[in-house]
Amino acid sequence: MEIPAKYDPSSCEDKWYKYWLEKDYFSSTPDGREPYTIVIPPPNVTGVLHMGHMLNNTIQDVLVRRARMKGYNTCWVPGTDHASIATEAKVVQKLKDEGIEKNSLTREEFLAHAWEWKEKHGGIILEQLKKLGASCDWKRTTFTMDNHMSESVIKVFVDLHKKGLIYRGVRMVNWDTVALTALSDEEVIHQEVQSKLYYLRYKIEGSQEYLVVATTRPETILGDTALCLNPNDSRYTHLHGKRVIVPLVGRSIPIITDEYVDIEFGTGALKVTPAHDVNDYMLGEKYNLEVIDIFNDNGTINDKVGLYVGMDRAVCRDVIAKDLAEASLLDKVEDYTNKVGLSERTNSVIEPKLSMQWFLKMEELAKPALDSVMSDEVALVPAKFKNTYRHWMENVKDWCVSRQLWWGQQIPAYYLPEGGFVVGETPEEALAAAKEKTGNDSLTIQDLRQDEDVLDTWFSSWLWPISVFDGIRNPENEEINYYYPTNDLVTAPEILFFWVARMIIAGHEYRKEIPFKSVYLTGIVRDKQRRKMSKSLGNSPNPLDLIAKYGADSVRMAMMMCSGAGNDLMFDESLIEQGRNFGNKIWNSFRLIKGWECKDMEQLDSSKLAIEWFNESLNKNITEIESAFAQYRISEALTLLYRLFWDEFSGWYLEMIKPAYGEPIDSKSYEATIDIFEKLLHLIHPFMPFITEELWHFIGDRKDGESLMISAMPAPAEHNAVVISDVEQMKEIVSSIRNIRKEKGLPTRELLELYVVSSDTALFNKYTPLLLKMASLAKVELVNEKPAAPASSFLVKTSEFYLPLGESIDVEKEIEKLTEELNYLTGFLKSVDKKLSNERFVASAPADIVEREKAKQVDAESKIASLTEQISVLRN
């Protein structure tokens, strides 16, 4: 078969991906084999592939492909997340661009638009994953708002409500004034901003005195219902129990005292606005203060107070400051840096707001989930995340599960005409419950009003590993029993709590079992300057462009080369070049092998030795790769492979076995080489699926339906360490000879003679054929003494080597070289002697360590003797 001179990824990748799909290699159904399951962290349905996805999914594909080749029934479940806030924001924006306001639409109309958008743009990202080579079972593609998924979510909500774990309550929530929804704490990003600290003057009632209070938010005076002082603040003792007048507003409010107030900050006086600050809210609860909410949902001032009505809060701040100044109620303004919460989705300033929300009690649910991680039943990789996880789980807060959006699972709570509510999986079920609750049999579904809110997106994703196998609705079905618990979860540490912890909780609650055995936490993909990759910085390359330019294999290699678990990775395009170069190396190695003419003839001794050695080395490396994978050191496994292929196989083995130009190779060696090459392809395949598949098909005539991706991974086997270390010694000798050639400017092909003084005659008797070939020698002769002719020499272990080079020997230079080595060894010996003459070392160090030192001593001494002799001979 003709092999193209260059590897062309683009045609190859499409060809093989199509082949794999046609042969249905990705799909899985339960059978007698042991399963290996991964559920994809579902990307946002409207998302577009970025470098983080590349990393994440490459890791998953490597794990999945490897497991498949190791004989597991592998199932990688793909899917997308409805991402209520993000998607709804996109749809709202799109409608706005078309001149349609969301609030001009009914819920049904809006959802129709949203679904239309989803059908059109949803799942692009999954198509993109195919370009990467992802071997997902696409038939299982699931969307978190598919009917059966939504049913599972609703069922769980109803169940938790029945168990008394769901409650409604007024809580301070993070209000997004643009998206008009509450956000979870995790969706709020705190950012430092330059702002101002305003010093406001509150007049003491019945006195001419003013109390000055520092605040960053003067507009909230409209909602002030108390001033708070620290009881231990001696400056203000005389004010305890008095009242003050809120500036501009004129309302009289009490002065209260609480140790919460920091005496050092500002003036030591705090204005309390329970409706608009979390801490103030707590004070409000403690002292039973009035709560005045002064904002509309969109962040404008409402009409509760009758001032600044309809004005935006940001505008209002400046206007109020001006009005205060004019009324001489503004003492001063200082520059001040403080932290402001911003919405992760809309980037608007979060407003703490009191609102009626649905909550899930977390304390009891979290306990088993904490235990499974602390006991390593669920292993976090790297383990350092255990601490963070514990900290969070021990301080877990109730989960606000409601969102004021339309895109998502609508909360299955139904309000009754006369107040109160019932919960049911369907309107019919709710109606039945309502009839029972009210005793009113004439109620109809139309009388019930379903709660407007939808559930937090995470409230569906926390069921993901269960619901994709329909384990909520049909807890005893074959699939869930076979695939669950899944094996590995690969995700970003940022969502350890949002998602991972909650999946573990859901696993315990609904399967009495953990959802996965280990969680591989990836790092964040950053650019060379350590900046996070983001659209706004424009430093994030488009992965598809990279794939088009370098091929998917190269990009996969790049992702895996720089990614230790949990470490951020500095991504740079040069890494992809390195990946591409590696592919090129593999390609060309194969071209070399395939170019050989094969003949039935006697096998050369050098080839026998090379094959023996490489197979040992291969076994050793397979064992090491195995252990690296077992510890999820995937990048390390790849490095091992890279070196095995490039240095050991291409650099040494192929040179050892390569026939002289124009000469044929014996068929035995050829077969052995093909066998080795094929094993290497197997090992590389999970990382570089396309090029390996292509070459595997070039190796022999494969039948239709055969594929590298479904053939068996070479198993780890014992290796002979002596053979490996012997050959290492030979490689060192070869390198030394190459060095001498280089120093002397001798052409590679000029044959030299090598004389060896060594006690290990067996070693040299065995490996002489290899030395002859690799170092271009005319002969290797074991001698008892160094040859008389002037020779260049070197030492490897305790053997001496001489290359008589006649005229070209520069005696002075030789002496210099030998002296340098002698000096080094003398110093080395000195340090060893010192150690050995230290009684405390000999007494307390373990015996084997002492033995090793003694061996070093003997070794150095003999080398020194030999060098000294050589120098003195040269001197004469």
Next chain:
RNA sequence: GGGAGUAUAGCUCAGCUGGUUCAGAGCAUCUGCCUUACAAGCAGAGGGUCCUUGGUUCGAAUCCAUGUACUCCCACCA
């Protein structure tokens, strides 16, 4: 403020149970090679106060403490 982590070659990082795996790898740099698989290559070379200062130990890159710098998470002093 609370918690966690990191600091090793120009860059990215290994270095696991303290001792020949002890100062390493890849990339980058430099030198020499258009040696018929591969210049996306081959053969070599240079390059480090293992962040500081102490301590433990016969022995420390490795363990402990302190300081410094950076990173992340949590909480938010108005």
